[in-house]
Amino acid sequence: MKDHLVKAVADGVRVYAAVTTDLVNEAIRRHGCHPVAAAALGRTMTGALLLAANLKNREALTVTFDGHGPLGKVTADATPEGFVRGYVTNPYVDLPQNAKGKIDVGGGVGTDGTVTVTRFTGLRNPVTGSAPLTDGEIADDLTKYLYVSEQTPSSVGLGVLIGHAGEEMACIGAGGFIIQPMPDATDETIDKLEANLKKVNSVSHMVEHGLDAKGIIAELLQGFAVDYLTTTELAFRCPCSKERISEVLLSLGQSDLESLIEDGHAEVCCHFCNERYQFSKEELQAIYDKAMAHRQQES
Known part of the structure; x- marks a missing residue:
């Protein structure tokens, strides 16, 4: 049933x-x-x-x-x-x-x-x-x-x-x-x-x-x-996804993103469904570059 x-x-x-x-x-x-x-x-x-x-x-x-x-x-x-x-x-x-x-x-x-x-x-x-x-x-x-x-x-x-x-x-x-x-x-x-x-x-x-x-x-x-x-x-069903988590990471401050890149890896866990998302150093660098470019446009 x-x-x-x-x-x-x-x-x-x-x-x-x-x-x-x-x-x-x-x-x-x-x-x-x-x-x-x-x-x-x-x-x-x-x-x-x-x-x-x-x-x-x-x-x-x-x-x-x-x-x-x-x-x-x-x-x-x-x-x-x-x-x-x-x-x-x-x-x-x-x-x-x-x-x-x-x-x-x-x-x-x-x-x-x-x-x-x-x-x-x-x-x-x-x-x-x-x-x-x-x-x-x-x-x-x-x-x-x-x-x-x-x-x-x-x-x-x-x-x-x-x-x-x-x-x-x-x-x-x-x-x-x-x-x-x-x-x-x-x-x-x-x-x-x-x-x-x-x-x-x-x-x-x-x-x-x-x-x-x-x-x-x-x-x-x-x-x-x-x-x-x-x-x-x-x-x-949880609507979380790696793309949505990426949007959350984009909102982090510059120093936080730099710290993640320095670590070389990040894992983010969704509270609601316990799904874990992995981000490589290259992915974190791309998120950082996008965030910095967006903030330059806003300023």
Whole structure:
């Protein structure tokens, strides 16, 4: 089952659901995440994709959790086209299981801080909102953010199930959903929704047992006449490239570029995807010459 996101509506209800197992595994592979980081980053990337599904094409958003826990910051970028990338400051953190016998994402993220969502909508300045963290477990924090910062009552569910594929640690089920009552939702609709949410299995176990995004929505909206709208394929994708990194190097000061040339080699690593780009002395000299020529033209 490929990663995908489905949008649907029912009487007075809007719901987005996603399966994200493969892209979480790609993040684990790229960053070498231990279980706590894998779960935190996987939930954050899934949540970012669900929030981005409400954007227009060519827009994007960034979700950052900064709870001053041992993981450091957990950040994900997502687009409505279904692309996501993300990283965690300290991916090798190990923590004992929490009191419920589960991966302690809240302990890794921490609760002394905020979740921040920045939307890039094509305007001159991006739009940023934030909310204090509640438990650092990601889903409840996004629910609170939507209510506090965007005045949108919602229920967010996110799950990342970590197990083993052979001898390697792997994600064996990941996904999430956002349910939002629309302004015309009746009390009866909200009561039915709440009853359904209380009895559904965790989203990661639903995915592990083979449910796709439509299947997750069907579980959430039992007793509703559901109208499935669109399906979007999802993938971990970073737009970084050697050409883009070269543009960053061009912006360095003269002394910094001279120092790199003197070293005879440079390696630049992208935080989001952990891809490493190598630059030879000849390439660095060409970047230096271009930068100096450009600055002479400006002066």
